[in-house]
Amino acid sequence: MMRNSREADGFEGEAASTSMMSGASSPYQPTTEPVLPGRRLNLRCDPDYLRSTLGALKVLQVLLALIAFICIETVKECLPCGGLYLFEFVSCTAFVVTGVLLLMFTLNLHTKVPQINWNLTDLINTIVSTLLFFIASIVLAAMNHKRKGEIAAVVFGFLATGAYVVNSYLAIRIWRMSSSRQAAGQGSEYTRARSESRGEVESRPEIQRLEE
Template identity: 30%
Template sequence: MADAGFPSQHTTTVKSSSTTVDTTIRFDSAYIKTIPGYLKIAQIALNLLGFICIEASGTFSYHSRGSWFNFVSMTGFWITGILLAFYLFHIVERFYKIPWLKFEFGYCALWVFLYLIAACLAVTYQVEAYIAAGFFGFCAMVVYGIDAFFKFKAVKSGQLAQGERVINKQTTTTVTTPSAYP
């Protein structure tokens, strides 16, 4: 008779993952046709449109609200543009050990907050160009928020920013027959 305190079978699960990356620097326009590529292009366009609106306000562009909005929009423009170039030329894949997704998540989340402040300040100034810039700022805030959400999901699921990670899962079940005790 088998002892009731011990299971009659044992299951072992072994997970292994392998990372496949190509570390050569090359141009690949396929990234533009992905959702992260669309989001980066939208971010660049909205950053630029907001900046142009503030600059088109004439003498009002030197107000502190306009300067803050221009700082947020131009810093976002350049950082997002550099990140887009890194993805297009697979520089992110070359340096795959850097936690790119965590960096981008933090960057996008920070820019949501900064654009909330900048757009609110622009809209409350009651100058038409500032109101238009505020609209583009709120749109940029939403796009950065969507990007942050996708980056958060990717970080939680253990994805790479570029390249492939293959996870192999093997399950072994060992069945032990009860032996008779003397």
């Protein structure tokens, strides 16, 4: 009986070791892959930006550009049409670009792309839109046919030009302030690095002897 039990134990041990070896060498082993958390785009409206001067100007610019575009679209006949087409292109482009920037700043999407200098981007947009709206409004005023749609478009075009002028002034101030802060930060980092290196030299007299 003892021999039979020993043989049974030995057989079970061999079977267990064989199953472990076969399980280790089996290509059909269960694998566990790490589950990566999905990236979510957290959209958060910033009411403080809309209440600020720049936010209010952006909303005003979008509304004026949209109204100017609608007014020029009511004109059905034109000869020549160069001034009308130019004003139509400028008002539509300003509405789209400024509207996109307004959404970016309002929803804080610009923080997701820190590689872009958004202050400089806003400055370029406002300056270009100011010049284009001013030129298009003057051309349309000189080439209009005294129709109500054209007159209204010219009025809203000059109003949009004024809104973009104020925004350009504020954007230039913000851009200068950010540039000066960056320059001051780089200067402080350079000064700190020089002071740290000087302190290291003073703490190591062998370096001073080598320099002498």
